[in-house]
Amino acid sequence: MTNRLKISLLPLAVMLWSGVAQAQSFMTIFNANGSPMASYSLPAINKVTFDGANMIVATPEGNQEIDMNNVLSVKFTDQQQTAVEKISTDDATTVRIATSRNSIAVLGATSGAVAIYAVNGQQVYSNRQWRGESINTAHLQPGIYIITINNSTFKFKK
Numbered sequence: 782m783t784n785r786l787k788i789s790l791l792p793l794a795v796m797l798w799s800g801v802a803q804a805q806s807f808m809t810i811f812n813a814n815g816s817p818m819a820s821y822s823l824p825a826i827n828k829v830t831f832d833g834a835n836m837i838v839a840t841p842e843g844n845q846e847i848d849m850n851n852v853l854s855v856k857f858t859d860q861q862q863t864a865v866e867k868i869s870t871d872d873a874t875t876v877r878i879a880t881s882r883n884s885i886a887v888l889g890a891t892s893g894a895v896a897i898y899a900v901n902g903q904q905v906y907s908n909r910q911w912r913g914e915s916i917n918t919a920h921l922q923p924g925i926y927i928i929t930i931n932n933s934t935f936k937f938k939k
Contacts, residue, residue, distance in 0.1 A: 810836075810847060811854045819847060823857075876933040883919040885928065885937065893931040900925050 808826065812818040818892045819838070827839040876889040887895075891913040895904035905921060911930075921939045928935050 804857050807857070809856050809858060810852055811856065812851055813853050815853060816895075818851070819845065820854050839930045876930055878928065878935050878937060880918075880937050880939075884917055886915050886916040887913065887930055890933070894929075894930050897921070898929075900927070 805883075807819050807820055807824060809820040821838060821840065825840050827841065829835045829839070831836075831849075834849050836849055836852070838847065839851070851873055852938045868902055876887065879886040879888060893914060894909045895911040896904055896906070897916075897918075899905050905926070906918075918929075918939055923939050925936060925938055928937060
């Protein structure tokens with residue numbers, strides 16, 4: 782292993798074995814394009830070693846060799862990284878709901894498709910031609926439900 786490679790890998794090794802990484806939950810390895818190429822739950826990692834230009838991640842499922850020449854960065858985070866970096870909305874089209882004892886008022890949408898699901902996944906209400914009126918929930922038993930209005934999804938308690 783060259784001295785340059787040893788020096789560049791030293792910060793990673795220090796973070797892995799120091800208390801700095803202890804509070805984090807995942808280790809994600811990003812390729813040269815900046816996309817995640819591998820993600821590991823830290824409790825599932827037995828050890829990380831380096832052999833030449835390879836990083837070897839040992840897990841209960843086996844060892845995975847990663848060519849460090851293809852790695853842009855390694856990040857330790859509280860959540861697993863995906864290819865979806867950020868989802869943003871246009872405030873002009875933000876949909877909200879306001880619940881009362883037996884109805885749901887929808888703010889920010891005036892028509893579209895509405896569906897309500899119980900937490901077990903059963904659809905308990907559907908209206909594909911909804912025109913902005915309050916939605917009657919008197920027929921629903923007390924519990925937690927999921928409502929979708931066009932492309933917006935909310936959880937509510939009855």
